[in-house]
Amino acid sequence: MSSDAPATGPQRQTRQRTAVQSVLEGRDEFTSAQDLHDLLRRQGTAVGLTTVYRSLQALADAGQVDVLVTAEGQTLYRRCSSEHHHHLVCRTCGRTIEIAGPAVETWADAIAREHGFSDISHTLELFGSCPACSSG
Amino acid sequence: MSSDAPATGPQRQTRQRTAVQSVLEGRDEFTSAQDLHDLLRRQGTAVGLTTVYRSLQALADAGQVDVLVTAEGQTLYRRCSSEHHHHLVCRTCGRTIEIAGPAVETWADAIAREHGFSDISHTLELFGSCPACSSG
DNA sequence: CCCTTAGTGAAAACGATTGTCAAAACCAGT
């Protein structure tokens, strides 16, 4: 039904996009567009904030980065594996671990179908204090 | 530790707070502060937008309403049962069903502990098309 | 090299939420 391939619009290889991607490669925490912008500046490869936002948007659309909206409404991004998964995030240091939950997936679908809902999707994230941060 | 009692600050029962609560009682969808503000105005019992936000904040702190942050960063509120639960929300009409998932709760705790995390919390929401909306 | 077109970014616009602060509503205690 819906259009097939996500129609990945034209993609020119620019210095900026490469920079954003490379910074993401090197981090395992979820990071905000603004923080990424700062990191890029410090690292020498300055990129306009607007472009950082656009690059992240594109990467997210292409499914190359995961998006996480905090309780405060901030949007964070992270380079993740491509399979469907969820996250266990440290509330203090941001350290993130990808977790798979086959059981949860089927449970979610079952519950939803049970109520007559279709075209189901879900969000599931775990938060806590990682070993390092909780041993304060 | 910090200051004394959690001091659930004084709570005067005002016309405004009553109005906000009553509107929430009558809805089963998650609603934004602004929409609530409009509903109140239309209904005749006008309440300042600032006050609507404050009332909702208070209700949320008191655990009397559930809070949901959309992917777009908007904060929505809903009068829910007091036990811990999650939601199955229709993407189209907003109709919401509360769901319990004991299995998920234990799974979440187990996974987190397995990775050495403590003080765990989680967010889990299901989205889909309800029977009425999907029969289009 | 040239031209078309996508990409860039500084600055302005947005929009939900929060802060400010003077006026209004409450609530004892006279």
Place this chain on the structure above:
DNA sequence: ACTGGTTTTGACAATCGTTTTCACTAAGGG
């Protein structure tokens, strides 16, 4: 009812993350 102190209200300004604008730059195919 009158009074003084505290709480609440709400119009308006201020925040702040994100998006839009739009003139300018630079991929990259021919």
